[in-house]
Amino acid sequence: xxxxxxxxxxxxxxxxxxxxxxxxxxxxxxxxxxxxxxxxxxxxxxxxxxxxxxxxxxxxxxxxxxxxxxxxxxxxxxxxxxxxxxxxxxxxxxxxxxxxxxxxxxxxxxxxxxxxxxxxxxxxxxxxxxxxxxxxxxxxxxxxxxxxxxxxxxxxxxxxxxxxxxxxxxxxxxxxxxxxxxxxxxxxxxxxxxxxxxxxxxxxxxxxxx
Numbered sequence: 001x002x003x004x005x006x007x008x009x010x011x012x013x014x015x016x017x018x019x020x021x022x023x024x025x026x027x028x029x030x031x032x033x034x035x036x037x038x039x040x041x042x043x044x045x046x047x048x049x050x051x052x053x054x055x056x057x058x059x060x061x062x063x064x065x066x067x068x069x070x071x072x073x074x075x076x077x078x079x080x081x082x083x084x085x086x087x088x089x090x091x092x093x094x095x096x097x098x099x100x101x102x103x104x105x106x107x108x109x110x111x112x113x114x115x116x117x118x119x120x121x122x123x124x125x126x127x128x129x130x131x132x133x134x135x136x137x138x139x140x141x142x143x144x145x146x147x148x149x150x151x152x153x154x155x156x157x158x159x160x161x162x163x164x165x166x167x168x169x170x171x172x173x174x175x176x177x178x179x180x181x182x183x184x185x186x187x188x189x190x191x192x193x194x195x196x197x198x199x200x201x202x203x204x205x206x207x208x209x210x
Contacts, residue, residue: 015157015171016115019119023098025094030045030094048074058120067122102197108208117143121144171184174192175193
């Protein structure tokens with residue numbers, strides 16, 4: 001398959017992560033609460049994103065409210081229970097925004113080649129995309145909470161490739177986590193370890209004539 005309007009495209013689809021590529025959270029209020037409690041900044045996220053706390057949320061097995069409870073339980077030995085819950089809630093409710101530069105790039109890409117979001121996300125993802133005005137950003141959204149498998153499990157990459165209508169070897173995969181990129185490469189995808197919009201711009205040079 002040749003992407004519309006692109007001569008000899010090296011890819012049939014772009015598979016892109018959401019968090020820390022397109023969506024970014026403001027954790028400053030959480031950091032302030034941690035400092036007030038005498039905790040090191042990042043303590044709450046370290047606890048919250050531990051596999052035993054985070055994975056049930058990402059697989060759609062628990063709600064965000066239940067996740068907050070799990071975070072509070074894990075923190076309760078360090079701060080009073082009520083404050084632990086406040087920290088968990090601050091993380092769960094952290095405000096977020098979309099990176100306009102990345103969104104603009106991806107909207108241009110989708111004019112020429114299928115775009116699939118592949119994200120480890122909670123059941124609220126669809127609501128979150130709507131709040132950012134991004135429900136029409138991609139051709140498909142593969143959410144771990146909906147398909148029951150999370151990156152870097154190979155199954156989620158295979159699901160994304162099928163949704164895009166191609167094989168893994170014809171996909172460009174973009175993610176901020178190196179382990180996720182390495183898993184994509186192991187399946188034959190071309191991987192991009194994202195750190196800034198310039199990384200995406202360079203990888204998408206085949207679209208923009210670079």
